[in-house]
Amino acid sequence: MASAEQTGLIRPLGRTLLRQACSHGGTWHAAGHELLISVNLSPLQLAEPDLLLAIQEILDHTRLPACALQLELTESAAVHSPPGLLDELSGRGIQLALDDFGTGYANLDALARLPVTSVKLARELVTGLDDPDNIAAAAIAYRTIQLCHDLNRTVIAxxxxxxxxxAALRARGCDYGQGFLFAKAVPASDITQLLAKGQSDSGQ
Incomplete structure (x- = not known):
């Protein structure tokens, strides 16, 4: 079965998902919850000539601040993006993240050159930390985190x-983490309930 990327359906599907994510984010921001809304963009979406206009229209319509939107890009997609596109997105205040870093295409020069604010440490680099005797995995994770910090990039495992x-990631200075240890994926309605409960518990 062909994927959405192969058939080109990722273009309308991706735009719909971006609109829905920003809509939820705008609602949460209006309620006082300043969450960062992260959305993946595929290489095909990055190649769309009206991408900048479409993103701006979505932000205007949903009233989500540009700084509250983070677009996640694979290393290869970021490296091969249209000239000036990432700089234009960054210049508008939109945050950019390199997804699955450590398993893809980008070299160290690209990491330093690309206008990304965050680097997402690939699952493959995290899995090896389960073995306390895996010195190589610990060293790679530590050096990668250290390098990203030297380049003023936030690291998300x-x-x-x-x-x-x-524990291993915290000890090595990783900034943020995501995964089943913390929570599984849930519908937006569940997040709304959790945020409302948090406000209630804090007496706001």
Missing amino acids: EGIETERQY
Whole structure:
């Protein structure tokens, strides 16, 4: 079966998902919850000539601040993006993140040159931290985090599933993490309820 990327359906599908994510984000921001809304963009979406206009229209319509939107790009998509596109997105205040870093296409020069604010440490680099005797995995994770920090990039570890992985990443200075250890994916309505409960519990 062909994928949405192969058939080109990722273009309308991706735009619909971006609109829905920004709509939820705009609602949460209006309620006082300043969340960062992260949305993946595919290489085909990056090649769309009206991408900048479409994103701006979505932000205007949903009233989500540009700085509250983070677009996640694979390394290869970022490197091969149309000239000036990423700089234009960054210049508008939109945050950019390199997804699955450490397993893809970008070299160190590209990491330094691309206008990204965050780097998402690939699951493959996190899994090896479960083994306390895996010195190589620990060294790679530490050096990658250190390099990103030297370049003023925030590091987000993907696929954290165990307490050992979490502890190892914290000890090595990782900024943020995501994975089943913290929570599984839930519908937007569940997030709205959790945010409302948090306000209620804090007495706001």
